[in-house]
Amino acid sequence: MELTQLEVQACQPLPLNVNGFNPHTQIPFGLQVDHIQSAMQEFLDFLGFVNTSLLSKQIPRLESFLMPANFSSMVGEFMNAAIPKYCPTIVKNNYHNGHPDLIPAGMFAGDAVQHDTVGIEVKGSRHKSGWQGHNAEACWLMVFVFDSNTSRDALTNIPPRPFRFVGVYGAQLEKEDWNFSGRSETSRRTITASVTRSGFNKMNSNWIYRDDV
Numbered sequence: 001m002e003l004t005q006l007e008v009q010a011c012q013p014l015p016l017n018v019n020g021f022n023p024h025t026q027i028p029f030g031l032q033v034d035h036i037q038s039a040m041q042e043f044l045d046f047l048g049f050v051n052t053s054l055l056s057k058q059i060p061r062l063e064s065f066l067m068p069a070n071f072s073s074m075v076g077e078f079m080n081a082a083i084p085k086y087c088p089t090i091v092k093n094n095y096h097n098g099h100p101d102l103i104p105a106g107m108f109a110g111d112a113v114q115h116d117t118v119g120i121e122v123k124g125s126r127h128k129s130g131w132q133g134h135n136a137e138a139c140w141l142m143v144f145v146f147d148s149n150t151s152r153d154a155l156t157n158i159p160p161r162p163f164r165f166v167g168v169y170g171a172q173l174e175k176e177d178w179n180f181s182g183r184s185e186t187s188r189r190t191i192t193a194s195v196t197r198s199g200f201n202k203m204n205s206n207w208i209y210r211d212d213v
Contacts, residue, residue: 010149010160011051011061013044017211025208027170028140029104029120030089036208039082040144040165046078047163063148063163068126075124075144076101083122093119100139120170126150128166129200136178136193141203142170168209171202 021033051061063071080101084091091105094112100119103111107118121139124146125131131143148163177199195203 006160007061008055010162011055012048012162014162014164016040016044016165016209020210020212022207022209025170025206027142027208028172029102031083031087031102031120033208035083035086036168038086039079040168040209042082042085043075043078044163044165061149061160063150064153064160065151068150068152071148071150072124072126075146076122079122079124079144090120099137129195131195131200132192133178133195136175136180138172138174140170140172141195141199142168142208143203144168164211165209166211167207169203169207171199171206173199173202177202 016037021037023033025033027033027036047062054061059065062074066074080092083102084105089105090102091111093099093101093103094110095114098113099115100117100121102122103113103116103119105111108116113119117138119140121133121141122144123131123133123141124144126146126148128145131141133141144165145167146163146165147161149158149161173195177196178193179196180193
């Protein structure tokens with residue numbers, strides 16, 4: 001198969017596994033599995049539309065030229081915007097860089113809060129564990145795990161492949177479920193905290209979606 005054919009096929013994300021959603025998962029604030037499924041499908045439709053349009057202009061797919069961290073952030077931000085469209089009991093936090101990302105509708109003035117423990121923090125990640133945040137703090141964390149090409153793949157001759165959601169995991173984490181990672185005086189790496197094994201176990205046992213089911 002020619003590389004161009006692989007690139008054309010990679011523009012259309014792989015469909016969701018409709019049998020991969022966990023009907024027994026526990027999600028707070030009125031959020032339901034079907035709300036999450038609808039938001040995920042909306043992202044797949046969006047990415048397929050954008051990448052097909054980019055291909056018509058001979059521009060690489062989004063995941064092929066955005067920095068990996070930026071694309072992961074885009075996945076998370078899209079979910080923050082899409083989920084409230086399907087779930088009337090939660091809204092996107094209107095406070096710039098506020099925490100958490102999704103909050104109960106009407107709980108805070110203007111649906112905006114700089115920092116609180118009530119709500120859902122949302123992240124996109126290519127990693128199946130070791131998820132990171134900027135702070136080690138108690139929160140209900142939901143991670144959308146996906147597989148896709150990255151901007152580094154062309155340098156290592158990794159062929160084009162379609163985007164797909166691998167899993168979605170969520171649970172209430174406490175401070176002890178995070179491991180704070182500092183940095184040396186000479187490092188320019190952003191200070192982060194990583195979900196520990198205890199936090200991963202909580203989220204894995206309350207999985208929301210798995211493509212391998």
